[in-house]
Amino acid sequence: MLTKISDSCFYIKGHVNIGYITKNEEGLLIDCGLDKGAAKKIIKILKEHNLPLNYCIITHGHVDHYGGAAQLQKELEIELYSTKLESSFVTNPILEPIYLWNGAMPIKELRNKFLEGEAASIAGFLHEGIQKIGPFLFEVLPFPGHSYGQIGVLIDEILFAADSYFGIDVLKKHKVPFIVDAKETLETLKKILNYSFQGALPGHGDYETDIRETIYANIECHENILKFLSSSFQGQENGISMEDLQSLFFNQFELYPANIGSWLLYRTSFTAYISTLIERGNITISINENKLWLQCS
Ligand SMILES: [Zn+2]
Secondary structure, X not given: OEEEOOOOEEEEOXXXXXXXXXXXXXXXXXXXOOOHHHHHHHHHHHHHOOOOOOEEEOOOOOHHHXXXXXXXXXXXXXXXXXXHHHHHHXXXXXXXXXXXXXXXXXXXXXXXXXXXXXXXXXXXXXXXXXXXEOOEEEEEEEOOOOOOOOXXXXXXXXXXXXXXXXXXXXXXXXXXOOOOOXXXXXXXXXXXXXXXXXXXXXXXXXXXXXXXXXHHHHHHXXXXXXXXXXXXXXXXXXXXXXXXXXXXXXXXXXXXXXXXXXXXHHHHHHHHHHHHHHXXXXXXXXXXXXXXXXXXX
């Protein structure tokens, strides 16, 4: 279903929300869903409404946001745009399973359509600031934290916020959101509060005109996790191994990953929080008995 936000802006609500803007008989998508099926659905909905499609911005290189691109490019002449870093994942989808598997060649189990999409070609890179694609003039906002080079798109006073924040229900469901950098995630969340717009659409969650409560809930979620990780082994004089702290973390937040892939996604978030606590000077890291070892400082 296509929902209208303003004269030019629309979105298709789904597991991942797809933004759509039309101007001068041209159409721009913001992200394009997980796979071939998602792409076909987008094409069908736009056709039903007689709406054009020429370009697509990929906010970040996670499969649920770019996986449909290859199919879009097979069926239509779509130009794809993203930041330089996130484009690497779109053109080399194996990179996600590689980083989840500690940089080694990933095991077969990780080479599935949720972690490794079909490669698509990129027409050009987006940079921070005002950018133009065809008739579309918009502002690219760097939103790092959930992904290294993630961007938000501010167009016609609507913010397409990607995964810079999650809807409150989504946040509750995931308990621990996927992040690669806790410090940047928090800075991005605080930065969003300073922009003015009529409304914002996250990648996962509802379109809202006032997102303050949702943003505060996201900030609280991350601060709460950081607080747990820095205080959970305070009484242990010798510190704790990173592995043991990770187990405590999984138990505390009741994370029950159903497969290796989701276990690894949580581990990346865990590592991201630990990096920030080390950077903040709350904990130190060393090697003890051949294990990575954490101590409160
Ligand atoms: Zn994402």
